[in-house]
Amino acid sequence: xxxxxxxxxxxxxxxxxxxxxxxxxxxxxxxxxxxxxxxxxxxxxxxxxxxxxxxxxxxxxxxxxxxxxxxxxxxxxxxxxxxxxxxxxxxxxxxxxxxxxxxxxxxxxxxx
Numbered sequence: 001x002x003x004x005x006x007x008x009x010x011x012x013x014x015x016x017x018x019x020x021x022x023x024x025x026x027x028x029x030x031x032x033x034x035x036x037x038x039x040x041x042x043x044x045x046x047x048x049x050x051x052x053x054x055x056x057x058x059x060x061x062x063x064x065x066x067x068x069x070x071x072x073x074x075x076x077x078x079x080x081x082x083x084x085x086x087x088x089x090x091x092x093x094x095x096x097x098x099x100x101x102x103x104x105x106x107x108x109x110x111x112x
Contacts, residue, residue, distance in 0.1 A: 012027050015027050015030075029088050033079065033082040033086050033088055037075060037079050041074065044071075044074065048070060054066065076096060076099065079096070
């Protein structure tokens with residue numbers, strides 16, 4: 001039978017391996033960065049839409065488009081900011097470069 005907390009440790013060790021991190025502490029810091037970034041975006045999304053005069057109670061194509069054009073890039077920036085604050089900038093910078101390479105490939109395929 002599994003001891004209490006074993007599944008959590010296994011999950012964190014899997015993330016450590018997948019992300020090629022040196023310690024479980026680093027995994028915890030990366031998760032904190034993701035949490036802080038998500039919370040920050042949650043807080044600033046509404047004021048951005050209010051400033052633009054958009055009603056966020058209903059979904060719309062314009063709202064989705066503006067979210068992708070404005071909020072998604074802000075998310076990427078905040079990942080780097082929080083990554084720097086928590087000493088994980090190198091990890092997130094590599095992830096950003098991977099993200100932009102994937103986006104470039106996606107758009108270059110569509111042009112052909």
